[in-house]
Amino acid sequence: MNVELASARQRKPQQVVEALLAKIRSGDWPVGSRLPSEREIASQQRVSRNAIREALVALQLSGYIEKRVGDGSYITHTEISGEADGDAGVLAGMGIAEALEVREALEMASAFMAIRKATRSDLLKIDAIVAELEEHLERDDFRAYLVATLDLHIAVAAASHNPFLAKQVTELTEKHRDDQWLVQQRYCPEIAAYSLDVHRALAQAIRNRDPAAAADATQQHYHDYPALKAHGRYQNPSAAFRSALPSPHRREKNP
Structure with missing residues (x-):
C-alpha cells in the first residue's frame, strides 16, 4: 500500500x-x-x-x-489494475466521500438562500449550465458533464449572494474537480440521465422559489451519490422529489 x-x-x-x-x-x-x-x-x-x-x-x-x-x-473486484492504481482510486474516493456530508449541508443552505435572493441574471446562468449538461449528455461526454455539474453547484452558491457561503462551496467543490475521473469510470447513460434529472430538479426548484423541492433535490443528489445500482435499475426518487422533476430531456424555458 x-x-x-x-x-x-x-x-x-x-x-x-x-x-x-x-x-x-x-x-x-x-x-x-x-x-x-x-x-x-x-x-x-x-x-x-x-x-x-x-x-x-x-x-x-x-x-x-x-x-x-x-x-x-x-x-465486484479484488484488485483494480494493480495495487498502485487501486490505491489512487481509493484515495480519490475517500476525498470525495469525506466531503459529501459537508457539501450537502452547504449546498442546502446555498439553495435556500438562492431561492430568496437569486436575480434574473442568476437564474439565466443556472439555466445555461443545465442546457450545457444536456448538450454534454447528447454527445455522451461524461467527463465534460461531470465538470459542468460542479459549475452548476458553484452557480447556485453564487446566486445565494452570500460571499462567505459562496467561497466555502467554491473552495470545497474545486478541491475535487480533479477527482471526477473516478466518478466518470462508473458512469453510463442510465446513471447520467438520473443525475441530469436531479440537477434539473434543483434548478427548477430555485426558479420556482420552492424550498421543499430544493431540499428534496439536494438530499437526493447526496444520498444517492453515486447513483445506487440495483439489478440494472436505480433508486426511485421520493414522491416529493418526483413531483419536482421536469419531463426527461426537455429543456425548460428561460424565466
Missing part, C-alpha cells in the same frame, strides 16, 4: 477502508460475495455507522464494491 494511503489512517472512515480492503484483496471476500451489514461492520470496527457509510461510498467509487438498493453491498 502506498505511503499516501498509509498516511490517511488518522480518520476512522479511512481506517475502515483499509480494513475492508485487506479482506477484499486477500481473497477473504471473493468477487460476488456480500459484505456484512453496516451494523455488523460498525460493531467489528468499533466505529459509527456514519463512518461505515463513508467508507463504503469510497469503495464503491473506486470500483471494489457495488451497493444494491435493499440488498446490501457486494464485491
Whole structure:
C-alpha cells in the first residue's frame, strides 16, 4: 500500500477502508460475495455507522464494491489494475466521500438562500449550465458533464449572494474537480440521465422559489451519490422529489 494511503489512517472512515480492503484483496471476500451489514461492520470496527457509510461510498467509487438498493453491498473486484492504481482510486474516493456530508449541508443552505435572493441574471446562468449538461449528455461526454455539474453547484452558491457561503462551496467543490475521473469510470447513460434529472430538479426548484423541492433535490443528489445500482435499475426518487422533476430531456424555458 502506498505511503499516501498509509498516511490517511488518522480518520476512522479511512481506517475502515483499509480494513475492508485487506479482506477484499486477500481473497477473504471473493468477487460476488456480500459484505456484512453496516451494523455488523460498525460493531467489528468499533466505529459509527456514519463512518461505515463513508467508507463504503469510497469503495464503491473506486470500483471494489457495488451497493444494491435493499440488498446490501457486494464485491465486484479484488484488485483494480494493480495495487498502485487501486490505491489512487481509493484515495480519490475517500476525498470525495469525506466531503459529501459537508457539501450537502452547504449546498442546502446555498439553495435556500438562492431561492430568496437569486436575480434574473442568476437564474439565466443556472439555466445555461443545465442546457450545457444536456448538450454534454447528447454527445455522451461524461467527463465534460461531470465538470459542468460542479459549475452548476458553484452557480447556485453564487446566486445565494452570500460571499462567505459562496467561497466555502467554491473552495470545497474545486478541491475535487480533479477527482471526477473516478466518478466518470462508473458512469453510463442510465446513471447520467438520473443525475441530469436531479440537477434539473434543483434548478427548477430555485426558479420556482420552492424550498421543499430544493431540499428534496439536494438530499437526493447526496444520498444517492453515486447513483445506487440495483439489478440494472436505480433508486426511485421520493414522491416529493418526483413531483419536482421536469419531463426527461426537455429543456425548460428561460424565466
